[in-house]
Amino acid sequence: MAVTVYGVCAVTFMMAMYALESRSRHFVAAFALGCALSSSYGFLAGTWPFGVVEGIWTLVALRRYLRSAA
Secondary structure (H helix, E strand, C coil), X not given: CHHHHHHHHHHHHHHHHHHXXXXXXXXXXXXXXXXXXXXXXXXXXXXXXXXXXXXXXHHHHHHHHHHHCC
C-alpha cells in the first residue's frame, strides 16, 4: 500500500510540474525531480520498463533545464 501511495504522489507531482514548466525554468528542474521520483516508483513496484522510461525522461528534462540557463 505504501508503494502505491508513493507512486500516486510522485506521478501527481510530476504531472503538476509538467503543467507549470512554461512559467519558469525552475519548474523544468522540478519536473526532472518528479520524473526521477516516478522512475524510482517504477522500480519499487516491479515495473522496470516504466522505471527505465521515466529515468530517460529525467535525463531529457535535466538537459532542457541546463540548456535554459545558457
